Amino acid sequence: MTTSAPGGRERRPGRRGDLLDPLCPTRQLLDRVGTKWTSMTVKVLAEAAPGELRFAELRRRIPGISQKMLSVTLQSLVRDGLVARRVEPTVPPAVHYRLTALGLSLETPLAALRDWAETHMPEIDRNNRLADEPASGQGARPTES
Amino acid sequence: MTTSAPGGRERRPGRRGDLLDPLCPTRQLLDRVGTKWTSMTVKVLAEAAPGELRFAELRRRIPGISQKMLSVTLQSLVRDGLVARRVEPTVPPAVHYRLTALGLSLETPLAALRDWAETHMPEIDRNNRLADEPASGQGARPTES
DNA sequence: CGGGATCCTTCACGATACTG
DNA sequence: CAGTATCGTGAAGGATCCCG
Numbered sequence: 001m002t003t004s005a006p007g008g009r010e011r012r013p014g015r016r017g018d019l020l021d022p023l024c025p026t027r028q029l030l031d032r033v034g035t036k037w038t039s040m041t042v043k044v045l046a047e048a049a050p051g052e053l054r055f056a057e058l059r060r061r062i063p064g065i066s067q068k069m070l071s072v073t074l075q076s077l078v079r080d081g082l083v084a085r086r087v088e089p090t091v092p093p094a095v096h097y098r099l100t101a102l103g104l105s106l107e108t109p110l111a112a113l114r115d116w117a118e119t120h121m122p123e124i125d126r127n128n129r130l131a132d133e134p135a136s137g138q139g140a141r142p143t144e145s
Numbered sequence: 146m147t148t149s150a151p152g153g154r155e156r157r158p159g160r161r162g163d164l165l166d167p168l169c170p171t172r173q174l175l176d177r178v179g180t181k182w183t184s185m186t187v188k189v190l191a192e193a194a195p196g197e198l199r200f201a202e203l204r205r206r207i208p209g210i211s212q213k214m215l216s217v218t219l220q221s222l223v224r225d226g227l228v229a230r231r232v233e234p235t236v237p238p239a240v241h242y243r244l245t246a247l248g249l250s251l252e253t254p255l256a257a258l259r260d261w262a263e264t265h266m267p268e269i270d271r272n273n274r275l276a277d278e279p280a281s282g283q284g285a286r287p288t289e290s
Numbered sequence: 291c292g293g294g295a296t297c298c299t300t301c302a303c304g305a306t307a308c309t310g
Numbered sequence: 311c312a313g314t315a316t317c318g319t320g321a322a323g324g325a326t327c328c329c330g
Binding site for chain 1: 170178180184247255257262
């Protein structure tokens with residue numbers, strides 16, 4: 001690591017580029033949640049809660065994730081206090097991860113967003129396809145209000 | 146534009162790189178919502194709903210956004226059918242934006258996420274500061290469960 | 291007024307290789 | 311097993327200029 005933490009953007013308020021992105025907590029949260037693997041990781045850990053999952057087990061449950069991104073994502077979550085890391089000092093070390101209470105509380109609004117996504121993303125896909133092919137006649141509008 | 150739409154990632158399912166990111170609607174949604182200005186734009190439009198806002202008015206209400214990013218963000222939202230665009234063909238053209246019913250329905254889970262952020266981000270910030278300064282004695286742990 | 295077209299920088303993410 | 315280190319790429323996003 002050169003200057004910043006590996007898993008996040010500017011974690012230091014007061015360094016540089018601070019006035020532009022003031023203090024809006026929503027943006028800070030979306031910077032983490034919007035990260036490609038964060039929400040998936042939280043979801044998988046939430047499904048296993050209150051149990052723990054080991055690194056390899058997490059990898060298996062998150063299809064497509066690389067070991068680097070899993071590592072980076074988990075470090076971010078641990079830094080944020082959303083995930084607790086427990087190392088068993090055995091000969092091949094066994095590391096266990098679980099959601100903290102804070103992490104579990106995030107699962108609720110995240111699940112709401114997931115629910116919305118599964119309900120309405122097909123409609124969004126339809127709208128995008130309509131926008132891509134204006135070749136048809138007319139009168140085919142995306143679902144407006 | 147070379148190949149893809151300006152405001153979005155791969156909008157075409159079935160092109161390439163499809164097997165890795167299968168069909169998970171949550172990721173698709175977070176790819177949009179996680180985009181820097183999308184959630185803020187939706188929020189501002191939701192506050193004005195069912196009224197409309199013009200381009201310059203939106204810029205004023207979203208501090209720090211560039212006109213390019215506002216343009217790109219709005220185009221994405223319009224493509225998705227979350228925002229409706231109405232052009233008044235006057236001499237200096239007046240363009241009005243408003244949330245569609247779909248966009249308004251997204252506001253609900255988004256507000257839940259905002260609420261969580263405002264409640265818990267201070268704690269996350271605290272946890273990050275604790276992780277940055279291990280210089281203190283001991284016993285100061287982030288708020289675990 | 292409401293953008294579009296370009297240029298440029300930064301960063302998220304993937305692939306690969308190495309370690310304790 | 312559970313990472314860390316390094317390299318390279320594509321895409322987000324800011325700044326600037328121009329246009330109808």
